[in-house]
Amino acid sequence: MSPTPPPDVLISEVGPRDGLQSVARTMATADKIRWLDALHAASLREIEVGSFVPASLLPQLADTAALVRHALTLPGLTVMALVPNLRGAKAAIEAGVHKLTIPVSASAAHSLANVRKTREDMVAEVRSIVALRNDIAPNVKIEAGLSTAFGCTIQGEVPEDEVVWLATQVVEAGVDESGLSDTTGMANPAQVRRLFNKVRAAIGDKTGAAHMHNTRGLGLANCLAAYDVGVRTFDASLGGLGGCPYAPGASGNVVTEDLVFMFEAMGVRTGVDIAKLLAAREPLKAGLPGEPVYGMTPEAGLPKGFAQGAAHD
Amino acid sequence: MSPTPPPDVLISEVGPRDGLQSVARTMATADKIRWLDALHAASLREIEVGSFVPASLLPQLADTAALVRHALTLPGLTVMALVPNLRGAKAAIEAGVHKLTIPVSASAAHSLANVRKTREDMVAEVRSIVALRNDIAPNVKIEAGLSTAFGCTIQGEVPEDEVVWLATQVVEAGVDESGLSDTTGMANPAQVRRLFNKVRAAIGDKTGAAHMHNTRGLGLANCLAAYDVGVRTFDASLGGLGGCPYAPGASGNVVTEDLVFMFEAMGVRTGVDIAKLLAAREPLKAGLPGEPVYGMTPEAGLPKGFAQGAAHD
Numbered sequence: 001m002s003p004t005p006p007p008d009v010l011i012s013e014v015g016p017r018d019g020l021q022s023v024a025r026t027m028a029t030a031d032k033i034r035w036l037d038a039l040h041a042a043s044l045r046e047i048e049v050g051s052f053v054p055a056s057l058l059p060q061l062a063d064t065a066a067l068v069r070h071a072l073t074l075p076g077l078t079v080m081a082l083v084p085n086l087r088g089a090k091a092a093i094e095a096g097v098h099k100l101t102i103p104v105s106a107s108a109a110h111s112l113a114n115v116r117k118t119r120e121d122m123v124a125e126v127r128s129i130v131a132l133r134n135d136i137a138p139n140v141k142i143e144a145g146l147s148t149a150f151g152c153t154i155q156g157e158v159p160e161d162e163v164v165w166l167a168t169q170v171v172e173a174g175v176d177e178s179g180l181s182d183t184t185g186m187a188n189p190a191q192v193r194r195l196f197n198k199v200r201a202a203i204g205d206k207t208g209a210a211h212m213h214n215t216r217g218l219g220l221a222n223c224l225a226a227y228d229v230g231v232r233t234f235d236a237s238l239g240g241l242g243g244c245p246y247a248p249g250a251s252g253n254v255v256t257e258d259l260v261f262m263f264e265a266m267g268v269r270t271g272v273d274i275a276k277l278l279a280a281r282e283p284l285k286a287g288l289p290g291e292p293v294y295g296m297t298p299e300a301g302l303p304k305g306f307a308q309g310a311a312h313d
Numbered sequence: 314m315s316p317t318p319p320p321d322v323l324i325s326e327v328g329p330r331d332g333l334q335s336v337a338r339t340m341a342t343a344d345k346i347r348w349l350d351a352l353h354a355a356s357l358r359e360i361e362v363g364s365f366v367p368a369s370l371l372p373q374l375a376d377t378a379a380l381v382r383h384a385l386t387l388p389g390l391t392v393m394a395l396v397p398n399l400r401g402a403k404a405a406i407e408a409g410v411h412k413l414t415i416p417v418s419a420s421a422a423h424s425l426a427n428v429r430k431t432r433e434d435m436v437a438e439v440r441s442i443v444a445l446r447n448d449i450a451p452n453v454k455i456e457a458g459l460s461t462a463f464g465c466t467i468q469g470e471v472p473e474d475e476v477v478w479l480a481t482q483v484v485e486a487g488v489d490e491s492g493l494s495d496t497t498g499m500a501n502p503a504q505v506r507r508l509f510n511k512v513r514a515a516i517g518d519k520t521g522a523a524h525m526h527n528t529r530g531l532g533l534a535n536c537l538a539a540y541d542v543g544v545r546t547f548d549a550s551l552g553g554l555g556g557c558p559y560a561p562g563a564s565g566n567v568v569t570e571d572l573v574f575m576f577e578a579m580g581v582r583t584g585v586d587i588a589k590l591l592a593a594r595e596p597l598k599a600g601l602p603g604e605p606v607y608g609m610t611p612e613a614g615l616p617k618g619f620a621q622g623a624a625h626d
């Protein structure tokens with residue numbers, strides 16, 4: 001058997017964090033573990049398994065440390081967790097994560113409203129997290145995710161120069177990569193190309209993931225636009241978990257299944273096994289009965305004659 | 314008041330034909346007229362108002378001639394109708410349409426299954442329609458829409474060389490433009506760019522519209538890909554009418570509202586008034602109560618601070 005070529009893009013599955021935090025009910029830990037196993041079986045190689053925030057704020061994610069412990073047993077998986085601050089980072093590192101992601105608002109108004117910190121204060125927090133990492137766990141990777149990078153429901157437009165400035169700030173603070181998040185579903189493909197190009201001009205290969213939402217139906221078009229300008233890591237959520245895309249104000253994460261289908265159909269290797277990815281919807285549905293699970297490709301089925309670019313075992 | 318700049322792209326609304334023919338119920342003629350008026354009020358400048366096929370086949374569209382008569386009273390509108398053959402073309406020309414569109418299957422198997430004609434026979438039919446047009450209505454435009462250009466549910470892959478061959482054949486037969494239709498929702502952005510480039514290399518500026526479906530969620534990404542390689546006419550259906558995108562086998566037309574939002578957000582002028590376009594959903598809903606009407610942008614609303622590129626009166 002000839003060796004499988006390496007993937008062209010990395011699909012970073014955020015459903016267990018971004019998805020489950022948006023669902024009112026709490027999925028049982030055992031069900032989450034079954035879901036993680038199915039996602040791993042589909043050859044997803046980076047999963048954001050949870051968030052180290054106080055359980056009082058997000059009871060749905062209170063079992064994140066236990067999920068990290070389980071995920072660490074899955075071979076070849078980069079185990080990632082969201083941390084909002086130094087305290088969360090300490091807990092995540094102690095739990096053994098491979099990678100931290102820190103949300104940093106590009107919108108001044110959103111930063112104050114969301115974490116009651118200015119952006120400068122958040123950069124200082126990032127610096128503290130980097131210092132902690134350097135001190136106790138130098139192999140742990142740190143990503144800053146610049147939220148509201150394409151627009152903000154509070155202040156409207158977010159000046160592109162401020163996004164670029166913030167990306168340079170977090171890189172100077174020591175993060176390994178800085179991604180751009182369309183938190184509010186306001187991005188368009190021209191803006192995605194322009195802003196990623198500007199950010200890459202400023203921070204080079206520390207430019208990180210595209211985290212797109214499908215709020216207004218442009219999720220895949222925006223991922224395509226990001227791919228066109230060299231982005232190679234894409235956040236997505238199985239079943240689009242993370243808000244009904246048809247509900248006003250919904251977050252509407254890009255659906256992993258549709259994103260993987262788009263890339264594979266284009267001949268862009270994701271390394272993900274589509275058939276097993278579709279199968280990973282079952283433990284999600286079983287763990288959250290009645291919760292809407294989205295995706296056009298799963299409903300329509302794969303096209304006749306569709307052959308996935310990369311061979312899977 | 315400064316003059317409005319001309320649109321950068323033409324949005325060709327196909328809902329009254331492609332949409333209504335997929336709905337089991339028949340919309341009353343008076344309701345269709347109210348809907349056409351609303352579409353025209355939104356500054357859509359090309360509408361496919363119906364299809365000249367036997368009423369026994371598509372009773373939903375039996376009133377097409379009456380709709381053409383009404384549409385001809387709407388200033389600035391290109392009134393278009395689908396015709397499957399010479400008989401339909403004669404009826405359409407007699408009704409006074411400005412433009413005919415003739416579906417021609419790129420897939421050999423689909424052509425036989427759908428119209429019981431080989432592709433060569435269909436090209437001969439196109440030639441007869443062109444001769445009729447030249448004879449009795451030289452100002453009427455003729456478009457061939459190459460259906461199943463990106464794949465076929467019967468035969469699977471449709472060789473790109475055959476699509477290019479067919480495009481040259483219909484142009485030699487005398488059509489004014491030849492568009493490419495993703496009838497089955499199998500297109501991907503890389504293929505869209507490649508195939509439109511090949512077709513343009515063969516038939517130049519007779520390359521016509523991109524008619525994309527959203528069956529697997531790639532509709533807007535495919536429209537973006539087509540725009541990237543110079544396509545400037547896009548078919549779309551208000552409310553995505555033309556099949557529930559979540560039902561297996563559904564046609565799932567690209568949603569006009571989302572497509573217009575994408576382009577306008579990118580700064581690509583459509584000439585369409587988004588607010589009035591959203592308002593045009595009401596007569597559609599009123600005329601077909603209970604029928605699913607899709608669209609992410611209408612549900613999410615326009616983003617805070619969104620300003621349409623082109624000024625409207």
